[in-house]
Every structure is written in C-alpha cells, then in structure tokens.
Amino acid sequence: MTTPFRISRRTLLRGAGATLALPWLEIMSGTARAASSAGAPTRLLTVFQPNGVFPKAWDVTDLPGGGFELSPILSPLKSLMGDFSVVSGLDNVGRGHVQLTGSFLTGHTITDKKNGVSLDQQVAQKIGHLTPLPSIELGTEPPRQGNASGEPIAYANTVSWSSETTRVSPEINPQVAFDRLFRSHSGPEAERRAMNRRSVIDLVMEDAKSLRKRASGPDQQKLDEYLEAVRGVEVRVEKTLHPPQRDWTPPTSPSDAEMERPAPGIPKRRDEHLRLMMDLMLLAFWTDNTRVGTLMTAHGFSRQNFSFLEGVSSDHHGMSHHKNKPDAIAEYTKVSTWYIEQFAYLLGRMKEIDEGDGSLLDHSVVLYGSGMKDGNGHIKDDLPLLVAGRGNGALKPGSHVKAEKGSPHSNLLLTMGQAMGLEIDNFNEVGQHTVGGLLA
Numbered sequence: 001m002t003t004p005f006r007i008s009r010r011t012l013l014r015g016a017g018a019t020l021a022l023p024w025l026e027i028m029s030g031t032a033r034a035a036s037s038a039g040a041p042t043r044l045l046t047v048f049q050p051n052g053v054f055p056k057a058w059d060v061t062d063l064p065g066g067g068f069e070l071s072p073i074l075s076p077l078k079s080l081m082g083d084f085s086v087v088s089g090l091d092n093v094g095r096g097h098v099q100l101t102g103s104f105l106t107g108h109t110i111t112d113k114k115n116g117v118s119l120d121q122q123v124a125q126k127i128g129h130l131t132p133l134p135s136i137e138l139g140t141e142p143p144r145q146g147n148a149s150g151e152p153i154a155y156a157n158t159v160s161w162s163s164e165t166t167r168v169s170p171e172i173n174p175q176v177a178f179d180r181l182f183r184s185h186s187g188p189e190a191e192r193r194a195m196n197r198r199s200v201i202d203l204v205m206e207d208a209k210s211l212r213k214r215a216s217g218p219d220q221q222k223l224d225e226y227l228e229a230v231r232g233v234e235v236r237v238e239k240t241l242h243p244p245q246r247d248w249t250p251p252t253s254p255s256d257a258e259m260e261r262p263a264p265g266i267p268k269r270r271d272e273h274l275r276l277m278m279d280l281m282l283l284a285f286w287t288d289n290t291r292v293g294t295l296m297t298a299h300g301f302s303r304q305n306f307s308f309l310e311g312v313s314s315d316h317h318g319m320s321h322h323k324n325k326p327d328a329i330a331e332y333t334k335v336s337t338w339y340i341e342q343f344a345y346l347l348g349r350m351k352e353i354d355e356g357d358g359s360l361l362d363h364s365v366v367l368y369g370s371g372m373k374d375g376n377g378h379i380k381d382d383l384p385l386l387v388a389g390r391g392n393g394a395l396k397p398g399s400h401v402k403a404e405k406g407s408p409h410s411n412l413l414l415t416m417g418q419a420m421g422l423e424i425d426n427f428n429e430v431g432q433h434t435v436g437g438l439l440a
Helices: 032-037 075-083 096-102 117-132 153-157 174-182 188-212 219-239 268-286 317-319 326-352 409-418
Strands: 012-016 017-019 043-048 084-091 137-139 161-163 291-295 364-369 383-390 399-406
Touching: 017 326, 043 075, 043 268, 075 084, 084 137, 084 409, 096 383, 117 153, 117 409, 137 161, 137 174, 137 268, 174 383, 188 219, 188 399, 268 291, 268 326, 317 326, 326 364, 364 409
Parallel strands: 043 291, 043 364, 084 399, 137 291
Antiparallel strands: 012 017, 084 383, 364 383
16 A cells, blocks of 8 residues: 655745745644644734824714724724724823833833833743744834933834843844745754854853953943843754744645745835735734734834825824814824724734634734824823734623723733733733723
8 A cells, every 4th residue: 555645744845045834734644633723822913103193083982882983093994893992091101202102012111221021022031932033023114313301212113122121123124024034044054053153152151241240230230131132142043953843833824925025125115114014924923933023113203204195294293293283183193094004904914814713813912002192292191002803712802991090001011911821910010900891
C-alpha cells in the first residue's frame, strides 16, 4: 500500500527571504485539524486618534427601550453595530497633547519623563513569547521636535511604554514594517548573525553590570534602561536560534496579492499611508506573527494636512482649536468622521477573516479613542472611546456603556487587561474597578 504524502502542520512556505504559515491542508498529519481548529488566540489592538473630536458630533443618543442611535462622526460604523460598544464618562489625567497622549494606555501622567507601563506592553510581556514578535507598533508620523507644557513633543508620537522610562516608537515606513514581520529570521545565515550578536551581547552585559556597581544613582538608572534594551535583543536572538513551538496554526492565510511587499519610502497621500499600515496590522494578526498591536493613526500633536478631503483646508491641530466657529467645527468633524471610516474598514476586514470558530474580530479586544475629548481647550473628561470585538467571549459588544461620572479611563484599561488574561485587580495602581457592561 502506498503511504499517503504527509507534511507537518508547522510547515512554512519559504522564499525570497520570507516565511508564511500555511492554512490547514488534508495532507497535513492527522492531528493537524484538531490543532488548527482549537480555539484561536485572543489579540489586543489599540488604535489612537489625535486631537479629540467635536463632542456634539460624537456623542450618541440613547433610544427608549434600549439601544442607541449613532452620531454623525460614528455613522460609518452602522453596518457593525453589533460588534462594538461606545464607552462614555471616563476621564483622562494630565494636561496638553503630550501628557494626554502618553496616558492613553498607561493611566499615568508623564512626570519628569517617567510614565507607567502601557496596556499593550503589559499584555506583550505576558503572551509575547508565543509569537515571533511580542508586539507590533505602527504609525504614520515621526517624532516632532520642541516642547509643549514642559514636555518634549516627541513623547506624543507613541502611546506604548515598556517601562516607566522607555517608550516604544511606532514604525511608520510600510516596507520596513513588512520586513520586520515577514522577512526570514531562520536559516544558516540568520543563525550565524544571531551567534555573532549573542557573543557581543554577552560581552556588553558583563561590562555593563560591572560598570553599574560603580555608577551613581542617575547613571545606574540609565544603565538599567540600556540593559533592558539589550535584553530585548537577547530575546530576539534566542528566538532565532531556538524558535518556540507554535501553539496555534492559522486556518486561513492571506493571498499572494495581500502579501505583496510595500514599495520603499513613505506614501505621499495621507489616506494611502494609513490604509497601508492598517493592512499590515491585519496581516500581522492573520498570520499570527504577533497578538498585540498598537496603531497611531497620527502623532498625538498632529498637524496633518487633510486637503484631500473636500472642504478641508486647515491642519488637524489647528481645526481642533475651533473656538466654536462653524467652519472650523465642520472641518474638525469631517476629519473625525474620516478617521472612523478608516476604523470601520479595519473592523470590517477583521470580521471577514475566518479563523474556524469565529472571525479575527470575534477573537480580538479592540480599543479606539483619543486622549482628549475636545481639542478646543484640551478637554480631558468623557473621552471618545470605542471597544470592539468579542475577545474570545470575554466581551459583549453592541451597547452604549456609561461609566460612573468622574471615573478614570484606567478603569477601562483594567477591564481590557482582564479580558486579555492579565491577572490583575488594578491597573498601574490607578484603575481600581472594571467598567460595568463590557465584560461578558
């Protein structure tokens, strides 16, 4: 009898310096179907929008008997009504663009260049070892120079902090982000490079630890930050030399067209750039290269030009200080609505990706929002926030959730952390209570 041809469920497609997981195939070993159809992992995605919104164009209207009516800004989400919740009543901490951006995922105010560890990085520290990349941070704008309210404006280019003094800047170049996700990190040449880097790391760590013993307090802190970064490299080297066994295999895979490598450089059109970064985030989750992603739709102090939208001529930061002038409000609202249109596209694509026992969106915990409610006055109360996805059954979307007035938005970070499996009863010692109505 001829033995049927079989391949391992962990077989990867390799070529042109890239690897890609296969979907389940009948020629895979007998245990493959059970392994592939086992519960898909839960992903965390946070999407940050700068400069707030015009409150009257964002706030939803509750309907008699339950439910709510979408506001003008949220109208692009009409077809996804059962897949997200609007969260109202949560307040941010700090002041100005830099602090209100920095606290978005930490619940802390940046003080003396220190912050808390952000939600995405806390989750990455728990589950990041299960995937090639612990997390992916994507954006569309580089850090800016200067100061605002006593803080470096550059700090507002990210919402991700891996320690109280270490921010994680997003990658804004699509091709570089693609290569980080999919260019091969295996094979003899990769192993040779990894061995060389490990040798250097061993020497560096030894010298740094010796120096630390004789350093002053401030220098010890700087060395600790340095050693933390080196340890990150060390982990990546170890994964190259000894790849971890994957605990889940995606049952479907992107098409060749979807896996096309982006062209070099930064797209000139604002809309094309953001859409491309969203597509890369989708690929990162779809192929299980990471389960934690953060997308900065723009810098927290963004002055992006939106002249590609009809009737818009001001920069985003400028129009956010609308002074209640009708023309400025109209532009401000149009840009906010455009951002929600992009978010609706992202959720729609996540909903289309079949993972056997549900969609990618069903298996995700998604946060969308801004660090301020209204840019006119940097209003930080009642943040504009959306929570989407079902988190593998941890969340129950589809409602307008109203938190107790004056509650810190870190309560939402606590809620999302618990939905992602963090065993915590507070978030960074500031969020003390979960937000009722979100958890299943």
